[in-house]
Amino acid sequence: MKTRILSILRNTDGHISGEKLSDELGITRSAVWKHINSLKEDGYEIDSVRNKGYRLIKSPDIPDSSIIKAGLETELIGSTVIAMKTVDSTNEEVKRLAAEGAREGLTVVSAEQTAGKGRFSRSWSSGNDGGIYFSFLLRPELPPADIASITLAAGYAVCLAIREFTGLDARIKWPNDIIIGRRKLCGILTEMTAQSDRIDHVIVGIGINVNNHSFPEEISGKATSLYLEAGKEFDRNALLSCVLNMLDKVITRFLISLSIDDIEHFKSLCVTMGKTVKISRAGKEISGEACSITAAGELIIRTEDNTELVINSGEVTVQGIY
Amino acid sequence: MKTRILSILRNTDGHISGEKLSDELGITRSAVWKHINSLKEDGYEIDSVRNKGYRLIKSPDIPDSSIIKAGLETELIGSTVIAMKTVDSTNEEVKRLAAEGAREGLTVVSAEQTAGKGRFSRSWSSGNDGGIYFSFLLRPELPPADIASITLAAGYAVCLAIREFTGLDARIKWPNDIIIGRRKLCGILTEMTAQSDRIDHVIVGIGINVNNHSFPEEISGKATSLYLEAGKEFDRNALLSCVLNMLDKVITRFLISLSIDDIEHFKSLCVTMGKTVKISRAGKEISGEACSITAAGELIIRTEDNTELVINSGEVTVQGIY
Numbered sequence: 001m002k003t004r005i006l007s008i009l010r011n012t013d014g015h016i017s018g019e020k021l022s023d024e025l026g027i028t029r030s031a032v033w034k035h036i037n038s039l040k041e042d043g044y045e046i047d048s049v050r051n052k053g054y055r056l057i058k059s060p061d062i063p064d065s066s067i068i069k070a071g072l073e074t075e076l077i078g079s080t081v082i083a084m085k086t087v088d089s090t091n092e093e094v095k096r097l098a099a100e101g102a103r104e105g106l107t108v109v110s111a112e113q114t115a116g117k118g119r120f121s122r123s124w125s126s127g128n129d130g131g132i133y134f135s136f137l138l139r140p141e142l143p144p145a146d147i148a149s150i151t152l153a154a155g156y157a158v159c160l161a162i163r164e165f166t167g168l169d170a171r172i173k174w175p176n177d178i179i180i181g182r183r184k185l186c187g188i189l190t191e192m193t194a195q196s197d198r199i200d201h202v203i204v205g206i207g208i209n210v211n212n213h214s215f216p217e218e219i220s221g222k223a224t225s226l227y228l229e230a231g232k233e234f235d236r237n238a239l240l241s242c243v244l245n246m247l248d249k250v251i252t253r254f255l256i257s258l259s260i261d262d263i264e265h266f267k268s269l270c271v272t273m274g275k276t277v278k279i280s281r282a283g284k285e286i287s288g289e290a291c292s293i294t295a296a297g298e299l300i301i302r303t304e305d306n307t308e309l310v311i312n313s314g315e316v317t318v319q320g321i322y
Numbered sequence: 323m324k325t326r327i328l329s330i331l332r333n334t335d336g337h338i339s340g341e342k343l344s345d346e347l348g349i350t351r352s353a354v355w356k357h358i359n360s361l362k363e364d365g366y367e368i369d370s371v372r373n374k375g376y377r378l379i380k381s382p383d384i385p386d387s388s389i390i391k392a393g394l395e396t397e398l399i400g401s402t403v404i405a406m407k408t409v410d411s412t413n414e415e416v417k418r419l420a421a422e423g424a425r426e427g428l429t430v431v432s433a434e435q436t437a438g439k440g441r442f443s444r445s446w447s448s449g450n451d452g453g454i455y456f457s458f459l460l461r462p463e464l465p466p467a468d469i470a471s472i473t474l475a476a477g478y479a480v481c482l483a484i485r486e487f488t489g490l491d492a493r494i495k496w497p498n499d500i501i502i503g504r505r506k507l508c509g510i511l512t513e514m515t516a517q518s519d520r521i522d523h524v525i526v527g528i529g530i531n532v533n534n535h536s537f538p539e540e541i542s543g544k545a546t547s548l549y550l551e552a553g554k555e556f557d558r559n560a561l562l563s564c565v566l567n568m569l570d571k572v573i574t575r576f577l578i579s580l581s582i583d584d585i586e587h588f589k590s591l592c593v594t595m596g597k598t599v600k601i602s603r604a605g606k607e608i609s610g611e612a613c614s615i616t617a618a619g620e621l622i623i624r625t626e627d628n629t630e631l632v633i634n635s636g637e638v639t640v641q642g643i644y
Contacts, residue, residue, distance in 0.1 A: 143634060144514065145467035151518035175518070189517065192466065196473035196497070196512040197634070312465060312519070 001025065002042075005035050007066055009046070009056035017053035061211065061236055063109045063132065071241025074248035077136050079105030086112040086128065090135035091191055091205040098137050098201050109134035109240060116207065117189055130211030130227065132236045136247070138202045140255055144194040147202060148312060151176050151190040152297035153254035154204050154247060156266050158186055161246035162208070165239050168229050173318060174272040174290070174299050178208075183224035185209055208243070210236050260295075267293050271318065277301060278317045286311075290318075323347065324364075327357050329388055331368070331378035339375035383533065385431045385454065386559055393563025396570035399458050401427030408434040408450065412457035413513055413527035420459050420523050431456035431562060438529065439511055452533030452549065454558045458569070460524040462577050466516040469524060470634055473498050473512040474619035475576035476526050476569060478588050480508055483568035484530070487561050490551050495640060496594040496612070496621050500530075505546035507531055530565070532558050582617075589615050593640065599623060600639045608633075612640075 004025060008016065022029045036054055040046055043060025059067065063083035072078045080103065087093050087110040094108050112128035138150065155176030162170040162178065162185070173179050178186035189205040209215075209225035211233045226234050253262070267273055272290045279286045279301070288301035288309065299311040326347060330338065344351045358376055362368055365382025381389065385405035394400045402425065409415050409432040416430050434450035460472065477498030484492040484500065484507070495501050500508035511527040531537075531547035533555045548556050575584070589595055594612045601608045601623070610623035610631065621633040 144469055144516070145634075147466055147516065147518050191515065191517055191522075193513065193515045194466070194469065195514075196469050200513075312467075 001027070002035055002039055003066060005032070006039065006044070006056070006059075006064075009054060010066070012055070015047070015049060015052040015055045019053075021054070059237075061233070063111055063240070064237055065109075067237040068109065068241050068244070071238060071245075073245050074105075075252060076105045076138075077248040077251070078107045078244050079103055080107065082106070082108045084108065084110040086110060086114060087133075088115040089113050089117050089205070090133050091117060091189060091203050094135045094137050094203045094205075095191070098203065102137055104137060104139040107134060107136040107244065111236075113207075117205070130213065130225065130233075131207055131209050132240055133205075133207045134240065135203055135205040136244075138204065138251070140199055140202065142199050142255070143197055144192065144199055147190060147192050147194075147199065148175070149254055149297050150202055150204065150251065151188060152266070153251045154188050154190065154206065156262070156269070157247040157250035158188070158206060158208070158243055159269055160250070161239075161243040162186070162226070164246070165242045166226055166230055166234065168226065170269075172266065172270045172272075174270055174293070174316060175297065179271065180224055180229050184222055185224055185226070185229075204247075206243075208239075210234055210239060263293055263295060272299065272316065275318045277319070279311055280317075323349070324357055324361055325388060327354070327361065328366070328378070328381075328386075331376060332388070332392075334377070337369070337371060337374040337377045341375075343376070381559075383555070383558055384433055385562070387431075389559040390431065390563050390566070393560060393567075395567050396427075397574060398427045398460075399570040399573070400429045400566045401425055402429065404428070404430045406430065406432040408432060408436060409455075410437040411435050411439050411527070412455050413439060413511060413525050416457040416459050416525045416527075417513070420525065424459055426459060426461040429456060429458040429566065433558075435529075439527070452535065452547065452555075453529055453531050454562055455527075455529045456562065457525055457527040458566075460526065460573070462521055462524065464521050464577070465519055466514065466521055469512060469514050469516075469521065470497070471576055471619050472524055472526065472573065473510060474588070475573045476510050476512065476528065478584070478591070479569040479572035480510070480528060480530070480565055481591055482572070483561075483565040484508070484548070486568070487564045488548055488552055488556065490548065492591075494588065494592045494594075496592055496615070496638060497619065501593065502546050502551050506544055507546055507548070507551075526569075528565075530561075532556055532561060585615055585617060594621065594638065597640045599641075601633055602639075 008021065008024060018029045018032050021032045036046055045057040047055040047057050065081040065083040068081050090108045090110050090113065094106060097106060110133050113133050116133065152175055155172055155178060159170050159172050159178050162168060168180055170178050170180055170185060176188045177184055186206065186208045190202060192202045193200045209223060211227045212225035213227060215223045275290055277290050288303040290299055291302050292300040294300060301309050301311055303309060330343065330346060340351045340354050343354045358368055367379040369377040369379050387403040387405040390403050412430045412432050412435060416428060419428060432455050435455050474497055477494055477500060481492050481494050481500050484490065490502055492500050492502055492507060498510045499506055508528065508530045512524060514524045515522045531545060533549045534547035535549060537545045597612055599612050610625040612621055613624050614622040616622060623631050623633055625631060
């Protein structure tokens with residue numbers, strides 16, 4: 001009911017009377033009054049004027065599916081948007097809904113994760129701290145090996161969207177970390193279920209540090225936020241619409257095939273290029289200079305003895321970056 | 323308690339007295355007598371002689387974890403064996419146990435699946451009809467693309483085991499169907515969950531037509547069983563131990579790397595080689611002559627205009643074979 005009231009308030013120029021609201025919603029005027037008060041408690045600024053009614057002045061900076069949807073120009077991602085105040089993990093929520101048959105494009109967003117997950121089973125700090133956490137569902141008819149391209153495309157799209165929305169110099173650390181300067185801004189965790197020759201579904205989970213004013217001590221040297229970099233806060237719903245639009249455009253394109261322009265643009269944004277990198281792989285450590293990215297998104301490194309290796313997995317450390 | 327009684331009966335030469343059984347198990351003699359009767363109802367032939375006690379003469383042909391385990395010489399597969407009379411799908415059962423943290427090598431076997439699954443979301447006929455259905459859990463530290471090798475290795479191992487156990491001329495239809503003559507004997511469904519650069523777990527599900535005397539009309543021209551080919555029944559528990567032993571040996575080897583000998587042997591058993599095949603792939607149909615298998619297990623086909631294509635997924639039809 002609160003969502004319906006918000007939707008009416010958003011679509012009304014000026015004030016709307018309590019009587020009209022109660023007629024449209026089929027509830028009593030005192031019920032309208034109760035819901036308006038509850039919205040105010042949620043952080044919505046609502047002007048109430050005797051004989052004129054109610055007017056929405058400002059929405060709080062919390063995930064709001066109707067605001068996010070209103071900003072979307074997507075074909076696939078965000079077919080359904082579910083906004084939550086808190087969740088164990090947006091990937092887990094999408095996984096549960098996927099098991100119930102959720103449609104491709106389903107997107108779950110939350111201001112907080114109580115059990116956020118990072119790569120290599122690490123936990124990912126995601127308290128209610130100004131960050132935004134979201135996951136979306138894809139069901140591409142592709143072989144399992146193509147998951148690497150989807151992950152790469154996701155990182156590339158988020159980097160482009162952040163550059164566009166904030167003007168900040170966000171960059172990619174291969175394969176899919178987004179950094180500003182030497183610090184991490186965004187993490188991506190892609191999970192899939194597949195049969196031997198076909199993906200069943202892919203869940204892409206993304207966490208972006210937006211309005212975080214500080215970080216826990218143990219990661220404060222390695223993490224940054226849009227707020228810390230720009231010195232101002234950003235509207236998380238508007239940012240998310242922008243990111244989802246870019247993800248939709250880039251991933252739809254990547255699912256067909258990677259263009260040379262995309263790869264070149266990706267490389268130009270990728271701080272890993274030209275750097276000495278260390279790769280840990282099944283317990284062993286390989287070191288070399290990152291010299292290119294293949295059309296499939298793999299990293300090519302040149303080792304000391306001038307051998308070129310194609311790296312498609314494992315953890316990559318770039319000297320000097322978090 | 324029935325499992326413990328069976329275990330004692332199997333490890334006793336000749337008869338064991340009811341008194342000794344009741345002492346060893348810590349139950350009354352009348353409880354022993356009740357369990358023995360229940361075992362007889364399950365199909366076990368147990369000789370009871372006054373003053374001598376009980377002796378196991380013959381076990382029924384139903385999956386029995388202690389018999390299967392006794393026949394194992396494996397490092398990994400069958401670390402735990404769970405035998406069931408019936409289950410929805412052995413893959414689903416392993417999936418549930420994997421979610422609860424089951425150890426690598428867990429194997430679930432059933433005489434019947436009420437909701438067996440085939441590739442491309444087809445159902446797989448698996449009533450209580452003489453077939454054997456089993457799934458095992460792997461947690462390899464490999465990138466998701468390697469699932470294709472695991473599936474290939476599984477088919478190859480089952481083919482080798484059936485040849486060894488029965489002497490029948492079982493062959494492989496690429497990638498992993500086992501056939502005799504023109505008819506299908508065994509199906510394999512591999513399912514995985516993974517992150518972008520690492521497999522979380524793989525479940526390999528295998529159904530073998532063993533003592534099936536007939537098939538439903540709609541598949542009778544396409545399916546065969548060991549019984550129909552050899553004219554006699556086989557002990558399913560002993561066959562399964564043999565198959566698990568071979569799977570363990572081959573998959574452990576494949577997880578390290580495919581040897582040239584393995585690939586050559588695989589090719590010699592693969593009926594697809596040299597045949598005209600049709601591949602359906604994302605709605606399109608490609609036709610050509612199957613001319614080789616790569617070290618990664620992909621099929622190479624030569625099309626009419628002499629182009630060589632590497633095929634790693636999609637459904638393959640071989641002319642003249644079911």
